Amino acid sequence: MPPPPPTTLAQLPGHAAAAYGDLEALTDGEVxxxxxxxxxxxxxxxxxxxxxxxxxxxxxxxxxxxxxxxxxxxxxxxxxxxxxxxxxxxxxxxxxxxxxxxxxxxxxxxxxxxxxxxxxxxxxxxxxxxxxxxxxxxxxxxxxxxxxxxxxxxxxxxxxxxxxxxxxxxRPEDVCDVLYTSGTTGRSKGVTATHGQTLRLYTSWSELVTLRPGDRYLLVNPFFHAFGYKAGVLACLLRGVTMLPEARYDTDRVLARMAAERVTCLMGPPTVFHGLVHHPRRTAHDLSALRLAGTGAARVPASLVDEIRTALGAPDVFTAYGLTESGGVVSVCPTDADADTVARTVGPPLPGTEVRVTGPLGQVLPAGEPGEVQVRGYHVTPGYLDDPAATAEAVLAGGWLRTGDIGVLDGRGYLAITDRLKDMYVVGGFNAYPAEVESVLLTHPAVVDAAVIGIPDERLGEVGAAYLVTTAPVTAGELTAWARERLANFKVPRRFTVLDELPRNAGGKLLKTELRRTARGEPA
Missing domain, CATH: 3.40.50.980 (Rossmann fold)
Incomplete structure (x- = not known):
């Protein structure tokens, strides 16, 4: 008789020991x-x-x-x-x-x-x-x-x-973790999750992405993120998968470890797979054990999906969509979907999860029309820590979570994420928030106005581009150094442009849509 499924994280290690006992759970250095x-x-x-x-x-x-x-x-x-x-x-x-x-x-x-x-x-x-x-x-x-x-x-x-x-x-209803995430104001909010909803969510996710006992999963995603901790550590304990934690991502080391440890599962943002596919010594490493690759958190070109399947040899590739407020997952694209579907959509909602697309007045839109993506399900956060006002703004009556993302549902119920209501952008899998970066740039003595947007980047998915109004000449190198002293590296803009003034409407509101058009080389 298999052991009963755990209902709390307190029961999870014992459950894994009872179910998978002598299987290898973890390899870390010589241990x-x-x-x-x-x-x-x-x-x-x-x-x-x-x-x-x-x-x-x-x-x-x-x-x-x-x-x-x-x-x-x-x-x-x-x-x-x-x-x-x-x-x-x-x-x-x-x-x-x-x-x-x-x-x-x-x-x-x-x-x-x-x-x-x-x-x-x-x-x-x-x-x-x-x-x-x-x-x-x-x-x-x-x-x-x-x-x-x-x-x-x-x-x-x-x-x-x-x-x-x-x-x-x-108890299953007890809070098990608080993961901090920021909004467009730049002030981070603590997203709570309970034991019961976390276990139910990652049991479902693990089944959908086909994790199975005996898999060997290279954990390159950081544990401070749901992708590393929940879709990594917790999923491995649930499914009897060997964990191979990596303290930092290094393409040379990852290739060598994948070959030596016969890694079967690898998940990460597109930049991880781009680096592996295009590594000059990739073919010197035996990656034939790799069967499952998962990515998301940024735009994924269909060509990259094809390259993961051909160059890396992973037949099963999936993309997924989620946010911290949904426990990290909303939808998963099937691992056997064609490359265009994997790249263009993030799949159907998880079982027990509802997704709707709404217009500016809150009306539910039909398939094919873009609008704000809203989510309802057992895994939506109970609320932000010590912030009832922010909770009420994010989780509407009836339990619908406002994601702040713009998306489209197709006739199959597959979701495609096309834009963001919020200005947040994703750099190599890490969320960057313009308001926070702008506030740091504005502390520079030469900067009097600042706006930051995300722009496409082949390797990282997106990077920051800063548009500034200055009172004195200042170089991109000086601004980069200033930001690096005060921000994590992924938040530092990769491009700086000085303008006479930033585009604003009659009420003084910054028009970032115009800056995005400028970044794309389109007329304002």
Whole structure:
């Protein structure tokens, strides 16, 4: 008899151990764990969370790259009732501190020395207000009382029965994580999700994309994002898939690891696949085990879908669409669809999910007419953390979520995303928000007005283009350096154009549609 499906993330590691026991669950460097061993490591981290006074409902932040320690720390704490708050590893200390402070995180798991960055030192040296943060644990590179080893050691005094009792009290309707996402105002909002809706969503997603026991999944998507954590770690535990976490994406390393580890599944933004397809030494690596490739988060040309199937040899390719407020997924295009369908649409809604397209007055539009995409289903967020006004604006009466995206439904019920109501654009799979970038550019002493839009980029999908009004000559290099000191690299515009004035209407509203036409070389 197969074990009953888990109803909370607290039950998930034990479920995976019972269902897949001796199958390989994780390969990280020289470490190889079975599903049974992974469950033991997560239990040890759960006992450590209890020992450190982490209570049900407490928020714990993780600001670190992909690793086995990330998985154990997060699921160990969530398994005793804590709420996970992942933090983008590309954030500067001020950006990370903002999330930590507003989430009310009491414990932070982080690292030292990753790509020359000491997250723990830089954060505490920044002088930023860290709110209720009381404990910092260094997952890798720590020594002494703040190390991961010391954190785990404290848990040895906690009986496992106590941890199990805490796990048993976690309910499907409890919040399991808060993922921060920004709107056009640039102020990030904490999107809540519950245990029950998360498990139901990624059980459905895993089945649709055909994950299966024995698959080997290279996790290049960062765990701070739903694509890496939920469509990665959680999906692997649900389906008996081996996890191969990558701390950072490097095409040479990825090609070598795909061949050495016989990787069968790879998912990421189009830029990942573009880099692999066009790598000069791709054919020197045996990628014949690859069977499943998933992409999205940016425009996907049909030619790239064909190249993934021919050059990389993955017969099953899918695209998907979602947003943080929908748990990360709304629709999935079937893996066996033709290249044009995979590139042009994001498939039909998930089972149990409704999608409608509405006009400016809220009227539901027929198939073939573009309008705002709205979503209703069990996986729509219960709301933004401590922000009822924003919740009421995003989730309408009747449970319909406003996505802010413009789309079209065809006669089959397949959805195509054609534009955005919001100005947000996606750089290599990461969301960038113009208002935030504009506010940084406006702090430059020579800049008096700024507007940022997303423009197409062959490798990254989209990049930022900034249009500025200045009071003194300033070079693109100076502006790039200014932005890089204050923003994560993916947010930094790749193009700067100085204008006499920005296009605005009679009421002073910025006309970004005109800037987009300018960027495309069309007359204003």
């Amino acid at each position: 190889r764990w079975t599903f049974a061993r992974l469950a033991e490591e997560i239990s040890a981290a759960g006992r450590a969370a209890v020992a450190h006074g982490i209570r049900p409902g407490d928020r714990i932040a993780v600001w670190a790259p992909n690793s086995r320690q990330w998985i154990a720390a997060a699921l160990g704490a969530v398994g005793v009732g804590a709420v996970l708050v992942p933090v983008n590893t590309r954030y500067k200390p001020a950006e990370a501190a903002d999330v930590i402070r507003r989430s009310g995180a009491r414990v932070l798991f982080t690292e030292r020395g990753f790509l020359g960055t000491d997250y723990a030192r830089d954060l505490h040296a920044s002088g930023e207000d860290l709110g209720e943060l009381a404990t910092t644990v260094v997952l890798r590179g720590g020594r002494g009382p703040d190390s991961w080893e010391a954190y785990l050691a404290a848990g040895r005094a906690v009986p496992d029965a106590e941890r199990a009792a805490r796990a048993a009290r976690v």
